[in-house]
Amino acid sequence: MNRIALLASAAIAALTAPLAAQDMAISNVTVVSGDGADPVANGAVVIRGGRVVYAGPSANMPASAGAPIDGGGAWVTPGLVAAPTNLGLYDVGAVDESNDSSASSSPFGAALDVAPAINPLSQPILISRAGGVTRAAVMSGPSGSIFGGQGALIDTGADPQAIRKARAFQVVALGESAGRIAGGSRASAHALFRNALREARDYGRDSRVLGSPARPAETRTGDDVPIDPRLIDDPTERASDTLLTRFDAAALVPVLRGEQKLVVAVDRAADIRAVLALKEEFPRLDMVIAGAAEGWMVASEIAAAGVPVLAPALQDLPSSFEMLASTQSNIGRMRDAGVTVGIDASTMRQPRLLTQHAGNLVALTRVPRATGLSWGEAFAAISSIPARIMGMGTGVGTLASGSAGDLVVWDGDPLEVTSSPLRVYIDGVEQPLENHQTGLRDRYRDLDTSDLPKGYDW
Template identity: 65%
Template sequence: MRRALTIAASLLALASAAPATAQDVAITNATVATGDGSEPVEGATVIVRGGKIVAAGTGIAVPAGMQVLDGSDTWVTPGIFATVTSLGLWDVGAVSESNDTRAGDSPFSAALDVAPVVNPSSQHILVHRSAGITRAATVTLPASSIFGGQGAMIDLGADPNAVTRPRAFQVVALGEYGGRLAGGSRAATHTLLRNALREAGSYGDDARIPGRSTRGEIRTGDDMPIDPRMTGRDTDRADDVLLTRFDAAALVPVLRGEQPLYVYVERASDIRSTLALTREFPNLDLVLVGASEGWLVASEIAAANVPVIADGLDDLPQNFEELGSTQSNIGRMVKAGVRVAINAAAMENPRNLNQYAGNLVALTRIPGADGLSWGQAFAAISSVPAAISGMGGKAGVLAPGATGDLVIWDGDPLEVGSVPVKVFIDGIEQPLDSHQSRLRERYRDLDLSDLPKAYDW
C-alpha cells in the first residue's frame, strides 16, 4: 500500500481553516470511490461547494478561482455511515452514571428517545470521526422490555448539534434476546409484540396530534399525552393494557409505517416469523438487524424487499440461534438481491467497519465462499446504510447534491493499515484529535518531562 507522504504539504492550505464554515475545494489526481457500488477510479476529481458535492469523477473541469488540492497517492471516498451504534450515549462503559445505552429500570420502553441525551463531545464520537465515520444511527438497547426505544440519526461534526433527525426508527428484540426480556420464551416475545402493536392501533388515529383526543387523555404542546390517571381523571382505556400511554403513542408511527422498525433477529425461522408480521400489520416498515442465518432465507427476504443490517464478522455460532453463521452470509444475501449494510458486531466500536468490508472483498478469493466486490463492500458501509436510514442519495455517496461528507485516506480505505488524513462533514474540515491521539503524542518520545505530575520523584 502506498503511503501519502506528500499529503501534508498538499493540504497545508486547509490546515488552519476554521471548521465553522463550509469550504469550496477541488481535490484532483486522486483515486476516487463514489460509494454507489462502482469500482474506484484513478486520476479523478471531487468538487465540493457550499457544503455539497458538485461533481466526482474523471474529466471534470475545476471552476476558476477554487482552491485545488493535489490528491496524488491518496484515496477520496464519501464518509462512512455507521448503523445501530451507541455513539454519543456513553463515556465509560463500566461507570453506569456515564452510560445511557440501557434503561433497564425505566417504566418506559418504546417511548425512550435518545435525541436529548446524545453528547457531541463524547470521546467516542471524536475517535470515530478520526476513523472516517461521518454519520451514524444511534440508539439504546432493549432492556426493560423487548422495545429499545427511538433511535436518532447523528453526524459526527465538531459542533453542538449532533442530532440531524430524532425519532428516526424504533428497535425491538426478537429471538433469544427478546425471549429473555419477554419472559423466557420466543412465544412470549411474539405475543408481547403483537399486543403492543394492537394497543398502538387502539390508541387512536389522533394519538400524536396536539390538543386532539377522543379517549379522554389530556395533551400538551409537545404532542405527547399525559395519563389521565396522573391527573385524577377517568379513562376508558382497558385495565389490562401492558403499555404506558407514552409507549403506545410512540408505536403509532411504527404501526402506520411512518417510522421503520429495526428488528434484532438471527435465526432463519425467526426471520420468517418477522417477515410474516406484515400479513397482520401491512404497513410495517421492517429492517432486519443481525440476521446471522439470513443467507438461508435470502430469497424470502429479497422477495419481501426488506433491508438487512448484518454483522460483518459472523463466522462461528455464539449460540443456538446462530448455528448457520458464515462469513459468506452477507455475500450470499447480496447475490440473492437483498439490500445489506454491514454492521459492527459491537455497537460501541463501529470504527472497524472498513476492515469488515475489506474482509468481504478478500473472501471473494476463497473457493466456495461468497464475498463482495470492492465497490459493493464500500457501498455496504456508505450509500446502503444511508439509504436504509432514509438518507438515500444525500449521504454516503459522492454525487451531485449529496452532503459534503468525504474522507481523504492515505491509501486504500479497505486495507487495515490505511487511515484518514482529512475528514469533511457538510463541507467543513473536521479536527481529528481525541483523547487517544493526545495520549499517543504525549508518550511517543518517552520524554520523562511529559509524564503527569504524579510521576515526579
C-alpha cells in the same frame, strides 16, 4: 505534491473559514463514489457550499472548479455510516454512571428517546470521527422491555448539534434475548409485540390512515402524534387490561403507520420468517432486520418481502443457539439473493473498524467456496447502503453531484488495515481528529525517559 503538502495546502484553506463549509477542489486522487462502483484512479472531487458538485475523472472536472489541490495519489471517499450503534450514549462502557446504552429498570420501553442522552463530546464519537465515521444511527438496546425505544440519526461533527433527526426509528428485539426479557419464551415476546401494536392502534386510531371506523376529531400532542381526545378528557376510556403506558402507546403510532422505521433485532432463520409474517397483519410496518446471523438461509424470502438487512460481517462462530448457522458468507449470499444488505455496526466496540470488516468481505472473494463482495460493494455496505436503509436522506454516503459534503481523505486504500484518514469533512466543514487516543499516542510516541513523571523514577 506529496500527501504532507496536501495537508499543508488544505490547512491553509481551512484557516480562512474554520467554522464554515469550505469550497475546495482536489485532483490526482483515487475517488470512491460509495454507490457500489469501483474506485476511479486519477480522479477529482469538487465541493461548493457544503455539497459535492463533482466527483469523477480529473479530465472531466469542470473548469469553474478553479485550480485544484494536488492530492498526491491519496484516496477520497464518502464518510462512513455506522448503523445501528450506541455512539454517544456512553463514555466508559463498564461504568454504569456514564452508560446510557440501555435502560433495564425503566418503566418505559417504546417511548424512550435516545436524543437527549447523546453526548457529542464523548470519546467514542471523537475516535469514530478520526476513523472516518461521519454519520450514525444511534439506538438504545432492549433490556427491561423488548423495545429499545426511539433511535436518532446523528453526525459526528465537532459542534453541539449532533442530532440530525430525533425519533427516527423504533427498536424491538424478537429473538432469543426478547424471549428472556418477555418471560422466558419467544411466544411471549411475539404476544407482547402484537399486543403493543394493537394498543397503539386503539390509542391513536385514525380512520383516514389506518382504515378504522370513524372516531371523533383528533387532538395532537407536542410530539405531533394523533391521539383520540377521549383518552385525554377521560382516561378511563382506555381499556383496563392495557399493558403499555400511554407514552409507549403513543410512541408506537408512527410505527404502525409506516412513518417511523422499525428495526427488528433477530438472528435465527425461523425468527426471521416470523418477523416477515408480521407484515401480513401490520402491512404498513417499515421494517429493517438487524443481525440476521442466519439470514442466508431465508435470503429469498427476505428479498421477496423487500425488507433491508444490517448484518455483521465477521460472524462465523455461534455465540448462541440462534446463530448456529453463522457464516462470514452471510452478507454475500444475501446480496446474491437480491437483499439490500449493509454491515451492522452494533457488534463493534469501535465503529471505526467498519473498514476492516468491509475489507474482510473483499478478501472472502479469494477464499474457495466463500461468498464475499467486490471492493465497491463492500464500501457501499458501510456508506450509502446503511444511510439509505436508515433514511438519512439523498446523497448521504455517496460522492456524486448534489451529495452531502461528507468526505474522508485517506493515506491509502481505506479497506486495508494499515490505512488511516488524513482529513475528515462533514457538510464541507473540516473536522478535528484529536481525541484521547491520539493524545496518548503523541505524548508517548517520542517520549524520552528523562521526561517520565517523578513517579517512574525509582
